[in-house]
Amino acid sequence: MNPIFLTKLLALRHNQWLSPEKLVEIQTHKLQKIINYSYKNVKYYRQLFDSVGIKPRDIQNASDLMLIPISSRKTFQKQSPADMISKLISMTKCKKVTTAGSSGKPLTVFLQQEDFNRFGLTWARASLANGQRLFDKPVYIKFQPPPRFWFERLGIWKKNIISLMDDIDRKIKQLVQLRPQIIRGNAFELATLAHYIKKHDIKGISPGRIFSMGSLLDAKTRQLLEEVFHAEVFDFYAATEVGCIGWECPCHQGYHLNSDAVIVEFIRDNKIVAPGEMGRIICTSLDNYTMPFIRYDLGDIGIPDEKSCNCGRSLPMMKSILGRADDFFVTPAGKIISPSVIVNIVKNINGIQQFRLIQERTDLINALLVPSENYKEKNSADLRKTIKTIMGNSVTVKIELKGDIPQEENRKIRSLISNIKVEF
DSSP states (O other): OOHHHHHHHHHHHHHTTSOHHHHHHHHHHHHHHHHHHHHHHOHHHHHHHHHTTOOGGGOOSGGGGGGSOOBOHHHHHTSOHHHHSOTTSOGGGOEEEEOOOTTSSOOEEEEOHHHHHHHHHHHHHHHHHTTOOTTOOEEEEESSOOOOOGGGGGTTTOOEEEETTSOHHHHHHHHHHHOOSEEEEOHHHHHHHHHHHHHTTOOSOOOSEEEEOSSOOOHHHHHHHHHHHTOEEEEEEEETTTEEEEEOOTTOSSEEEOTTTEEEEEEETTEEOOTTSOEEEEEEESSOOSSOOSSEEEEEEEEEEOSOOTTOOOSOEEEEEEEEGGGOEEOTTOOEEOHHHHHHHHTTSTTEEEEEEEEEETTEEEEEEEEOTTOOHHHHHHHHHHHHHHHOTTOEEEEEEOSOOOOOTTSOOOSEEEOSOOOO
């Protein structure tokens, strides 16, 4: 293995056991470096800093980040790529990757191999912590193939790719043929495969480990995946823009945040929330020098945790991910309802194979349902009653039965969509 890569990986693995104070010291050093670099070399950040009268010297630690305005995906989409990329880097040397675009138009992100390598190190730390061995054979179920690394030519962590756009029979056939030790994919897609495997009593797919990412993993889905795949399930939280943000370890007590690679703020009403409270997730990547992301709003809602994990790692913890801000529903009385609450309740209604709930107004929800073989009209009545119980009796629920709920190309599966703007 490349000695430089190995040295960096060993250092990163060592970091997770350092004292919180030492981790903050590493984080602060990297933060000051990326702030200075971005101000000098990225037109967007120079203009952003100048617009509010701050200089790099004003950002001495993570708490000073509050001085910098938050940037959103929509903000980035309005900019010229040349204004978002370091002037020291040629766009012709970059690879363009797109975000999932679950809340609208995908964002194009420019990365160099060095960025992929840095992201790969944090992924490697989390994967090793969860039992992945050097010569395990992982299968990735993805829209777009992940980057290849030089060590894959040696058979180390050589990726096998199954396209998310393949039909389910082809996916199953490939899984049976490949017999992977690890399957990586979004929770919704993994659950769809698990239901199919269980229904058709398919044998020969027992990976040992499932790495879930890209969509919310609830307790019921976790149990299904463990039962069908005979595997331990680990959930990861990541984004194309900033790489791996957080991950479960074998203790399954929350998500270890990669604070030496990305700074995560939980914001509500422009303030840092207290542990145990939900807040909008704002990220600052410490490793992306091609197209920096400083105080970048991922559009997700999470809950920070002040408790330490029993594993002994000192990385800060996130208790849970509640979903995208765009997926939260609002009752006519103004109460905000987490998507995980609605999804977990609706999933227990009989006769529904798949669903998508769209909140058009606070008092109107359109429900698209794919009925299962044992569907009865009572199931629609149960759904309507359930939604009214959660949202209020004044809410109208329009139900439409569908043969399928199409998956939009290059987008995450969404069970809930809200057209009501929720402020966090």
